[in-house]
Amino acid sequence: MIDPSRTVALVGRPNVGKSRLFNRLCGRRLSIVHDMPGVTRDLISAEVRDDYVLLDTGGIGMELEMTPKKIATAAEDQVDFAIRAASVILFVVDVRSGITALDEMVAEKLRRYGKQVLLVANKVDNQEEEADADEFSRLGLGDAYTVSAEHGRGITVLNEAIDEMLGPKPEGSSGDKDKRIRISLLGRPNVGKSSIGNRLLDSNRLIVSDVPGTTRDSIELDLDYKHPDGETLKFRLADTAGLRMKRKVDSPVEYFSGVRTQHALERSDVVFLVIDAVEGVTKQDQALAGEVLDTGRALVIVVNKWDLIIQRWEEEPIEGYKNLKHFLKSYEDSLRKEMFFLPDPPVLFVSAMTGFKIESLLETAASVQATLDLKLPTGRLNNLIQSLFEARSPKLVGTKRFKVFYAVQVGSRPLKIRFYCNRVERLDPGYRRYLEKAIIHEFRLSGCPVRFDLVGKD
Ligand code: GDP
Numbered sequence: 001m002i003d004p005s006r007t008v009a010l011v012g013r014p015n016v017g018k019s020r021l022f023n024r025l026c027g028r029r030l031s032i033v034h035d036m037p038g039v040t041r042d043l044i045s046a047e048v049r050d051d052y053v054l055l056d057t058g059g060i061g062m063e064l065e066m067t068p069k070k071i072a073t074a075a076e077d078q079v080d081f082a083i084r085a086a087s088v089i090l091f092v093v094d095v096r097s098g099i100t101a102l103d104e105m106v107a108e109k110l111r112r113y114g115k116q117v118l119l120v121a122n123k124v125d126n127q128e129e130e131a132d133a134d135e136f137s138r139l140g141l142g143d144a145y146t147v148s149a150e151h152g153r154g155i156t157v158l159n160e161a162i163d164e165m166l167g168p169k170p171e172g173s174s175g176d177k178d179k180r181i182r183i184s185l186l187g188r189p190n191v192g193k194s195s196i197g198n199r200l201l202d203s204n205r206l207i208v209s210d211v212p213g214t215t216r217d218s219i220e221l222d223l224d225y226k227h228p229d230g231e232t233l234k235f236r237l238a239d240t241a242g243l244r245m246k247r248k249v250d251s252p253v254e255y256f257s258g259v260r261t262q263h264a265l266e267r268s269d270v271v272f273l274v275i276d277a278v279e280g281v282t283k284q285d286q287a288l289a290g291e292v293l294d295t296g297r298a299l300v301i302v303v304n305k306w307d308l309i310i311q312r313w314e315e316e317p318i319e320g321y322k323n324l325k326h327f328l329k330s331y332e333d334s335l336r337k338e339m340f341f342l343p344d345p346p347v348l349f350v351s352a353m354t355g356f357k358i359e360s361l362l363e364t365a366a367s368v369q370a371t372l373d374l375k376l377p378t379g380r381l382n383n384l385i386q387s388l389f390e391a392r393s394p395k396l397v398g399t400k401r402f403k404v405f406y407a408v409q410v411g412s413r414p415l416k417i418r419f420y421c422n423r424v425e426r427l428d429p430g431y432r433r434y435l436e437k438a439i440i441h442e443f444r445l446s447g448c449p450v451r452f453d454l455v456g457k458d
């Protein structure tokens with residue numbers, strides 16, 4: 001996975017050799033237009049040496065019939081896009097044609113935005129042509145790097161210059177594996193949060209210890225859970241003050257409310273939203289779920305008191321259902337409908353009273369945690385977006401549609417995807433949800449919220 005800030009874009013007039021240079025830099029010999037990811041055929045991207053993303057903007061705005069005016073507009077769009085999307089821009093010019101008016105326009109734009117630019121004079125196929133590149137320093141972007149994309153001349157030097165401009169690749173933070181997964185229980189009064197908490201703490205697979213330094217009324221506990229497969233999963237349970245003695249208190253103080261809720265949320269990686277199986281999803285449950293979503297935390301829905309449903313079923317099977325499993329399935333379906341705005345979270349059916357499936361909370365939290373740090377491969381992401389657009393076009397807004405040139409993940413926790421698009425306001429909520437759901441499905445991000453960062457043309 002590549003840091004999205006490590007993006008290099010090729011700009012320049014048609015026919016200066018951008019696509020040749022693109023192939024040369026990513027080490028491909030043949031034209032790669034068709035097997036390359038890119039949301040539209042407009043944009044071609046590749047990951048180079050597992051170090052940076054290279055973009056060829058040359059297709060943006062290009063049509064079959066191009067008038068000089070259309071070419072100029074397209075070139076301008078290409079530079080605009082590159083300025084927004086890339087950290088380093090390779091401005092390619094053609095030594096055979098010298099400086100053209102279009103080159104001057106592009107140079108002017110690049111200078112104005114103060115981007116890191118490498119000026120590249122292409123088609124310098126031999127030593128004699130070197131001197132012809134001198135005139136390009138007039139563009140005000142320094143001396144040109146002279147290359148021949150066709151024959152490979154000057155490519156090593158250019159690669160070094162790109163590396164130098166990008167700087168060293170940041171090391172992925174190590175040791176994340178050993179980090180504790182911060183979890184918390186959230187839900188309306190009486191759904192069984194403290195019962196679940198206490199039941200968990202009783203597990204003989206757990207070693208529980210107080211977290212030193214946490215205050216009396218905001219106690220955190222470290223849980224080391226020995227998974228049946230031998231691995232030890234490490235958790236930190238947030239805000240458990242009162243958990244152990246709660247049942248002794250006459251009028252239960254609602255400790256997961258207001259400020260406390262916020263506090264617990266902020267200190268969590270994964271939030272268990274507990275609902276009461278008998279009561280089903282209430283408005284308040286939906287509101288709490290919305291709050292969790294807003295904070296960007298991952299979410300697991302825990303349907304507690306399932307023992308009561310089992311008991312009821314044993315007394316008298318519920319009409320219209322073949323068996324309890326069938327009932328559970330339909331229960332889950334309607335729950336998902338009522339929580340449609342959530343990122344397809346895992347749903348667990350448990351009973352704090354009998355202990356049924358209580359430990360599955362921890363196992364689920366661990367798998368959700370793993371997805372939180374997922375880095376979506378840029379190529380696969382763009383392929384997906386492209387096929388989603390092909391399968392269903394966005395609605396017409398006036399005479400135009402929402403269009404994405406390129407997508408890249410730019411953040412984690414919550415997972416954030418930046419879309420470089422034509423007009424931000426053309427994305428309607430329905431289409432947004434369609435994209436979101438498909439991304440969650442494709443990358444199995446169940447329970448992890450996905451944020452979109454739309455960067456349009458201004
Ligand atoms: P783009 O429109 O900027 O992507 O340009 P292309 O990569 O399609 O190249 C345009 C034309 O220039 C093609 O016919 C290439 O073969 C030719 N070309 C590209 N690079 C070089 C080079 O280094 N030397 C020579 N002599 N021709 C080149």
Ligand code: GDP
Nearest residue numbers: 188189190191192193194195304305351352353
């Ligand atoms: P909290 O306010 O969300 O912390 O809820 P409590 O843990 O205090 O539980 C509220 C009530 O529900 C108590 O009377 C519990 O005994 C009961 N309760 C909790 N979990 C279960 C369960 O799984 N099954 C049944 N039958 N009752 C439960």
